[in-house]
Amino acid sequence: MTPAREGSPLMSGTCSSEGAVTASRLEMTDISKRFGGLRAVDRVTISLRGGEVLALCGANGAGKSTLVRILAGVEHADSGQIALDGVPVVIDRPETAAHHGLSFVHQELNLVPKFTGLQNMAMGADRQSRLGLVATKRLRRLASEVQERLGYRIPLDVPVDRLSVSDRWMVSLGRCLMRSAKFVVLDEPTASFTDDEAEKLYKVIKELTDSGVGVLYISHRLEEVLEISDRVTVLRNGSVAGSYETAELTVSSLTKAIVGHEVEALAHRRGDASTGAPIRLSVRDLRRPPNVVGASFDLRRGEIVGVAGLVGSGRTELARLLIGADQAAGGEIILDGKPYAPRGPHDAIRAGVVLVPEERRSQALLLSESIERNLAVASHGSARHLMCRFRPRRSHRAAVDIVDELGIKTDGVTRPVLSLSGGNQQKVVVGNYLRTRPSVLVLDEPTVGVDVGSREEIYGIITGLAGAGASILVISSDFDELAVCDRVLVMRHGAIVAEVPSHRATKGHLTRLCFEAEQPAA
Numbered sequence: 001m002t003p004a005r006e007g008s009p010l011m012s013g014t015c016s017s018e019g020a021v022t023a024s025r026l027e028m029t030d031i032s033k034r035f036g037g038l039r040a041v042d043r044v045t046i047s048l049r050g051g052e053v054l055a056l057c058g059a060n061g062a063g064k065s066t067l068v069r070i071l072a073g074v075e076h077a078d079s080g081q082i083a084l085d086g087v088p089v090v091i092d093r094p095e096t097a098a099h100h101g102l103s104f105v106h107q108e109l110n111l112v113p114k115f116t117g118l119q120n121m122a123m124g125a126d127r128q129s130r131l132g133l134v135a136t137k138r139l140r141r142l143a144s145e146v147q148e149r150l151g152y153r154i155p156l157d158v159p160v161d162r163l164s165v166s167d168r169w170m171v172s173l174g175r176c177l178m179r180s181a182k183f184v185v186l187d188e189p190t191a192s193f194t195d196d197e198a199e200k201l202y203k204v205i206k207e208l209t210d211s212g213v214g215v216l217y218i219s220h221r222l223e224e225v226l227e228i229s230d231r232v233t234v235l236r237n238g239s240v241a242g243s244y245e246t247a248e249l250t251v252s253s254l255t256k257a258i259v260g261h262e263v264e265a266l267a268h269r270r271g272d273a274s275t276g277a278p279i280r281l282s283v284r285d286l287r288r289p290p291n292v293v294g295a296s297f298d299l300r301r302g303e304i305v306g307v308a309g310l311v312g313s314g315r316t317e318l319a320r321l322l323i324g325a326d327q328a329a330g331g332e333i334i335l336d337g338k339p340y341a342p343r344g345p346h347d348a349i350r351a352g353v354v355l356v357p358e359e360r361r362s363q364a365l366l367l368s369e370s371i372e373r374n375l376a377v378a379s380h381g382s383a384r385h386l387m388c389r390f391r392p393r394r395s396h397r398a399a400v401d402i403v404d405e406l407g408i409k410t411d412g413v414t415r416p417v418l419s420l421s422g423g424n425q426q427k428v429v430v431g432n433y434l435r436t437r438p439s440v441l442v443l444d445e446p447t448v449g450v451d452v453g454s455r456e457e458i459y460g461i462i463t464g465l466a467g468a469g470a471s472i473l474v475i476s477s478d479f480d481e482l483a484v485c486d487r488v489l490v491m492r493h494g495a496i497v498a499e500v501p502s503h504r505a506t507k508g509h510l511t512r513l514c515f516e517a518e519q520p521a522a
């Protein structure tokens with residue numbers, strides 16, 4: 001760790017002379033919050049000490065983010081108390097939380113898209129630092145200190161709308177470290193991270209706890225919860241279902257605590273389900289340099305094919321070419337024996353090819369519109385959409401069905417999507433596209449932010465669609481979930497470099513192949 005300079009916020013306030021933040025205690029006692037008739041948080045008590053990681057786990061809609069927003073002063077609790085070192089404090093707005101040394105990286109990063117990394121980070125600095133040119137040098141120096149402390153090179157001079165998901169996340173974390181923090185709250189940081197990026201974050205968390213900072217960590221990735229936390233509190237339906245020392249937990253016992261019952265581990269598909277079935281989609285030497293430089297593969301009827309690759313391998317760009325969101329510079333796609341060159345996503349949907357995009361909040365949700373209306377978006381341009389427009393009752397019933405099927409937690413389909421928890425918003429999008437019954441379905445990171453129980457439901461639906469004849473491409477950074485596939489293509493530097501049958505598609509093997517290709521694609 002680079003020692004912070006005398007007089008910088010990294011050294012000020014709560015820091016001792018060694019640069020360590022003095023240990024402290026945060027308690028939230030008997031916190032409750034209702035939204036209309038919905039009890040989002042119900043008499044929840046948690047405590048966090050300086051220097052430890054407390055993980056907060058629970059199904060989508062369990063109340064985790066609401067609890068965190070109360071701590072951040074973004075929401076106000078109906079009852080309960082927050083105390084620091086045993087002294088009650090009133091946190092009625094974000095500035096008060098910051099004043100008490102509480103820092104947050106929420107699910108919605110709230111960055112200003114056209115501002116650079118540095119400009120966004122400056123918004124976290126002390127008020128006096130935000131002003132004028134004189135402060136700019138100091139801000140840059142502070143930002144460099146934060147970067148060194150994080151051991152992560154944040155692109156300071158690039159507008160954040162041009163950064164990757166993980167870089168944007170690091171800008172947000174950097175922003176919250178621009179002033180000293182006693183407690184840092186991270187709400188699903190690694191949801192869209194690769195293993196490699198997540199490892200970097202774990203090092204940052206270790207650095208924070210070593211310096212005495214207490215970390216409240218929300219995640220649906222149970223293995224990482226077991227790896228990095230000291231204790232775990234599980235919420236279920238707004239209440240505390242249990243608090244545990246991490247050492248006493250396993251993935252299956254934690255899953256059971258979250259869901260309330262046992263969940264079987266995902267079994268690898270036999271891989272021969274669609275052998276001999278006709279080829280539905282044939283992709284030949286598809287190119288759009290520099291991200292896609294030669295992708296060739298076939299997708300059969302009823303087949304589920306995975307795409308594994310590191311960030312920057314061209315996975316998402318390949319998906320965009322398949323639906324015409326970007327135009328290929330070369331190569332060809334044959335769909336059901338005919339050339340297929342969609343001019344855009346609507347063309348693709350009309351041809352029965354659908355992409356569930358990775359960035360669902362920005363690309364696939366109308367946040368202020370109702371759940372019901374959002375559940376008709378994917379079918380834009382299709383006969384079903386027109387039917388829904390003229391038959392609102394039918395569309396209402398379809399929406400209620402999807403909400404039931406995927407266990408989307410809401411008190412009505414006429415509620416705005418914005419009122420749903422992050423994971424339930426994901427389910428709306430995924431469920432919506434799944435229900436369009438496409439002939440080719442491309443899913444980019446289908447279960448990011450989705451809880452362990454609902455994930456199984458989504459896998460079940462994917463498998464069911466394949467059983468009914470759909471051809472499915474699953475792009476995922478979670479290599480364990482590629483067990484749901486018949487075979488897995490490995491993408492590296494814009495090309496498909498290997499193909500692995502289901503029974504060999506283990507996490508270790510795929511990770512090795514992502515770094516170094518072993519066998520050429522068939």
Ligand SMILES: Nc1ncnc2c1ncn2[C@@H]1O[C@H](COP(=O)(O)OP(=O)(O)OP(=O)(O)O)[C@@H](O)[C@H]1O
Pocket residue numbers: 035038040058059060061062063064065066067409410418419420421422423424449
């Ligand atoms: N502003 C709001 N208006 C109405 N309901 C809300 C609002 N914010 C949250 N809720 C509801 O409160 C419940 C808890 O939501 P919360 O976001 O805290 O869940 P979560 O545990 O963080 O879920 P996820 O893992 O999906 O992020 C959900 O049912 C959600 O729909």
